[in-house]
Amino acid sequence: MSRKGLRVRGCLLILAGVLLAGCQGTGPTSSSEQDYFTWVDDQGRVQQSPIIREPAEKPAADVADHSGESSEPSEPGRTVAPADPEFNLENYPDGNQLERDGYIRPGEPQPYFTWRDAEGNIRVNYYQPDTRSAVEKGRIKPPVELTPASIYQQGNGEAQAAPREGGDPDAFAILGIEQPTESYLVRWQRHCCDSLDTGAAEDWQSGREFGLNIDDASPVHGFITGHSPYLLVRLPTGKAKRGYIMRIRSFAKDGLFVPSAAFLDGNLKPVRVVTDMVADYVPESWHRRGYLEAHVPVFPEHGERWLVIYTRDEDTQGQTVVEGTRGPRAIPHVIRGELSLTELRER
Numbered sequence: 001m002s003r004k005g006l007r008v009r010g011c012l013l014i015l016a017g018v019l020l021a022g023c024q025g026t027g028p029t030s031s032s033e034q035d036y037f038t039w040v041d042d043q044g045r046v047q048q049s050p051i052i053r054e055p056a057e058k059p060a061a062d063v064a065d066h067s068g069e070s071s072e073p074s075e076p077g078r079t080v081a082p083a084d085p086e087f088n089l090e091n092y093p094d095g096n097q098l099e100r101d102g103y104i105r106p107g108e109p110q111p112y113f114t115w116r117d118a119e120g121n122i123r124v125n126y127y128q129p130d131t132r133s134a135v136e137k138g139r140i141k142p143p144v145e146l147t148p149a150s151i152y153q154q155g156n157g158e159a160q161a162a163p164r165e166g167g168d169p170d171a172f173a174i175l176g177i178e179q180p181t182e183s184y185l186v187r188w189q190r191h192c193c194d195s196l197d198t199g200a201a202e203d204w205q206s207g208r209e210f211g212l213n214i215d216d217a218s219p220v221h222g223f224i225t226g227h228s229p230y231l232l233v234r235l236p237t238g239k240a241k242r243g244y245i246m247r248i249r250s251f252a253k254d255g256l257f258v259p260s261a262a263f264l265d266g267n268l269k270p271v272r273v274v275t276d277m278v279a280d281y282v283p284e285s286w287h288r289r290g291y292l293e294a295h296v297p298v299f300p301e302h303g304e305r306w307l308v309i310y311t312r313d314e315d316t317q318g319q320t321v322v323e324g325t326r327g328p329r330a331i332p333h334v335i336r337g338e339l340s341l342t343e344l345r346e347r
Contacts, residue, residue: 102129144245144344147294150276152185185273191224193308194268201232201306209247209342214257214309216336225260225275226313229336233307235263241300247342248309250292252284257337258315261296264306271304275312281322290322290331295344311335 035051093105104110112126134140197219202212218229250257260275277294284290298304311333320331 099131102131104129144295146245146297147280148278149274149294149296151272151274152183152188153272154185185270188224188262188273189270191222192262193221193264193270193306196221196230196232196268196308198232198234198268198306201234203234204236204307204341204343206236206343209340211338211340212309213338214336218336221310223310223312225310228310228312230308230310231339233309233341235298235300235305235307237300237305243297243299243301245344246296246298246307247344248279248292248294248296249340249342250279251338251340252290252292252331253338255332255334255337256292256320257335257339258292258311258318258333259294259309259339260312260315262308262310263298263304264308265303266305268306271302272299281320283322283324292320309339 036048037051038046038048041047090106098105102111110126111129112124115123115125117123200219212231212233214229214231218231220227220229223230248259248261250259258277258279260273260277262270262274263272265271274296277296279292279294282291282293298307316333316335318333320333321328322331323329
């Protein structure tokens with residue numbers, strides 16, 4: 001063969017290699033087979049090499065779904081930590097949500113019970129566990145919460161402070177040093193209560209709610225907080241009598257009587273004063289009037305033998321604002337009213 005023929009044949013081989021490479025590059029690829037591209041080297045030989053492709057990046061939403069993280073787009077420059085294979089919401093779900101679901105995790109079978117009908121057939125019933133408490137189900141009454149109030153008694157910082165000997169009141173005033181003063185309970189004891197008339201006292205009635213009236217015929221006493229009509233109640237005694245919670249209700253009738261309470265010992269000496277009660281107002285209904293309600297503990301085992309119910313001058317000058325059907329409504333405070341007392345339970 002001549003040199004001219006060899007050159008023509010070499011050109012044809014090169015042209016054929018170029019055509020094969022073009023067909024390979026434009027043809028469809030299969031994801032299950034390895035892709036190759038064909039090329040011709042400098043010696044005119046046809047070569048094939050595998051095509052190495054970079055894996056396509058998954059969208060941010062797919063990555064978030066597989067990792068268990070939130071699908072919200074992350075901030076620029078912020079990397080999302082991958083989900084922990086052990087400590088995640090699937091293995092450690094939210095306890096409150098799990099309780100609401102009856103302690104049944106997603107994918108777990110629902111509990112069931114079997115029973116036999118009248119024809120002897122065994123039946124299966126699935127149920128959703130009720131994880132509500134006995135209080136939420138209404139089987140028992142919720143625990144009684146004591147009413148917030150200011151309490152003055154011996155042993156809680158109310159002891160009288162000893163005066164400083166040789167102190168100059170003027171020097172104390174200049175230096176800004178407060179002189180020791182008598183406690184509120186000591187000052188209250190000076191105004192009450194050995195002169196109270198026990199002949200008109202009411203007896204405590206255990207086991208039932210009993211009503212009391214403070215009206216024009218009620219005795220009046222000059223307390224440290226002002227003159228006020230009062231009620232004197234004889235508390236139950238006995239070694240077997242333990243502490244209990246007293247419920248006080250003051251009914252709205254031409255106003256509200258805001259009560260304060262003082263507990264006396266057997267010699268009519270005050271041992272505890274309860275005032276500034278943050279009582280709850282219960283609105284009226286079709287069968288009863290609205291009322292203030294407070295819960296106060298009683299300690300007969302600590303020597304409390306008498307109960308004095310009175311009101312303060314500052315209380316009679318205020319008012320209680322309640323939300324009515326026509327908007328806010330102000331109920332004035334009065335110096336007389338109707339009350340009820342109840343022994344709820346032993347403490």
